[in-house]
Amino acid sequence: MGRSPCCSKEGLNRGAWTAMEDKILTDYIKAHGDGKWRSLPKAAGLKRCGKSCRLRWLNYLRPDIKRGNLTPDEQDLIIRLHRLLGNRWSLIAGRLPGRTDNEVKNYWNTKLSKKSTQPKESKFDKKSTTTRSPCNDHDDQAPTKVFRTKAIRLMSHQVRQVMINNTQQQQQQQQQQQQDDPDQNHIHDSNYNSTVESESTGGSSSSFSFLSKEENSSEYVTGFDIGGISFSEIFDFNDFCDVNNVIKGDIIGNPDESNTNLLLTEELMLENWNVGGGCDNQANMDSNFGSSASFLESGQDWMI
DNA sequence: AAGTGGGGCAACCGCCGAGCA
DNA sequence: ATGCTCGGCGGTTGCCCCACT
Secondary structure (H helix, E strand, C coil): CCCCCCCCCCCCCCCCCCHHHHHHHHHHHHHHCCCCCCCHHHHHCCCCCHHHHHHHHHHHHCCCCCCCCCCHHHHHHHHHHHHHHCCCHHHHHHCCCCCCHHHHHHHHHHHHHHHCCCCCCCHHHHHCEECCCCCHHHCCCCCCEECCHHHHHHHHHHEEEEEEECCHHHHHHHHHHHHHCCCCCEEEEHHHCEEEECHHHCCCCCEEEEEECCCCCCCCECCCEECCEEHHHHCCHHHHHHHHHHHHHHHCCCHHHCHHHHHHHHHHHHHHHHHCCHHHHHHHHHHHHHHHHHHHHHHHHHCC
């Protein structure tokens, strides 16, 4: 026996929403706010399942929904995030302001999956559950494996701030190297006391630290673990540059600022892809993006 | 003009984890 | 500790439209 349906389907409308239903739902949510999806249909006088109402609101009726074709930049970002995150559409959509997971998913399944190739699984995928790939083009490949989203979200409740430190010596080294070769990919963010060096410079051992919410301490802790998983297992410090790019542009940056930051991140990511050796470095790229996925998961929870 | 196949997209389905009693 | 409810997610389905024959 399967599980019981989320709500009785008897007497409920199904299929496409009418303009009247849309108006009722919109008016109700504007007046009372969303949430309480189970009771909402009855309260609003809709003959719809609560889940259906939620989906309709989130995917279509929300005022901040951005309609229309995805821009080339958005398409490109979807491809890259998909390589990083797998079929975790909600996370990908979360990086595309105004776009819904359903829209991203549909777009991927109908268009981008044909454009994008997935040469190999990322390191990140190894700890994942197995799901069936939605992409028929890859049916002959191993099933896509992805992390379950919520397991990682726990992390964001425990860790509230990311601090990235370098020793003074390292900073001096980097300054020196920057003078020697300004084209190299050094990244410095004084606001967050982070200086991270790209692997193209040889991969120095930049350190980074975290402040826990509980401790609320100014002491930085390195080499901590989360739920028995050492952070060093997730991050490859030598390859941290790419992770930092994501942090700089996407996490620490205000996600609501949308395209400016979004594109900035894209440029940084692309820059490192190129600097890091392009296609020859694909394995590392996948590794790095896999590592950064855990940051992406937590979204603005990382921000203070 | 009618039939057919494919693309695009909205909506549904079932599973999972969090929260709560 | 356990069971239930709820919200959220990814996978899948089915309808509509359009291009092509």
